Amino acid sequence: MLLAVLIANSEGNILVERFNGVPAEERLHWRSFLVKLGADNLKGVKNEELLVASHKSVYIVYTVLGDVSIFVVGKDEYDELALSEAIFVITSAIKDVCGKAPTERLFLDKYGKICLCLDEIVWKGLLENTDRDRIKRLIRLKPPTDF
Template sequence: MSSSPMRSFHGVPAEERLHWRSFLVKLGTDNLKGAKNEELFVASHKSVYIVYTMLGDVCVYVVGKDEYDELALAEVIFVITSSVKDVCGKTPTERLFLDKYGKICVCLDEIVWKGMLENTEKDRIRRLIRLKPPTEV
């Protein structure tokens, strides 16, 4: 599977990041091959929930615990995939995703800030990223 995973590790100690990255890549490799675009998958590992999907050529994983259970994460992943498609203008190829990476990161910062869910309203996210100076995109 030659897809680009989106990576952000809020609150995960540096020594655990490699473990999590390896685990998520294996999870995706085992389950996402042949998956329909934006079909959601759910797993749990070390007392956390994982919701993941394929968006074009890109694997998207959302991990949470406590109040961020699989239902909350499904809402978050929907907002993320919708925002990525908006930024790219369509379902992204790996190349298109990398070309738009800066603006995608700005969107992600509006959705999740320091590990906490901030915004789930697509229109509000669109307005907020327009307020960012072009040098930050």
């Protein structure tokens, strides 16, 4: 299961978070842990260079894209390899929406579309859509024409 998708700015402020199957009392722990992990390890990392960690029997894959840091947390069948696929789809969708690697301002300007993309990519803790063209069609808020 994909436990969390979290996107933060360079100062560690959380811009978007999606938790699945994580109790409310544990979410604060995960927020602070992921932000600290990013602060400790993401200095000088190139765009979309993946870093991997594990904590409490879960896997974490994280990266930098422009001015934002993206963290994906999973367990069981969502190991490092599956999470790297998920984070690749998420970064691709964000670049498609923003037109390039986003600054924080551009990310916040496109916040609504980015949230729609995340909702189409991850559904109830499962990686749902990985096809870029399908995601683009789904976020237009028009009924799908192909089944």
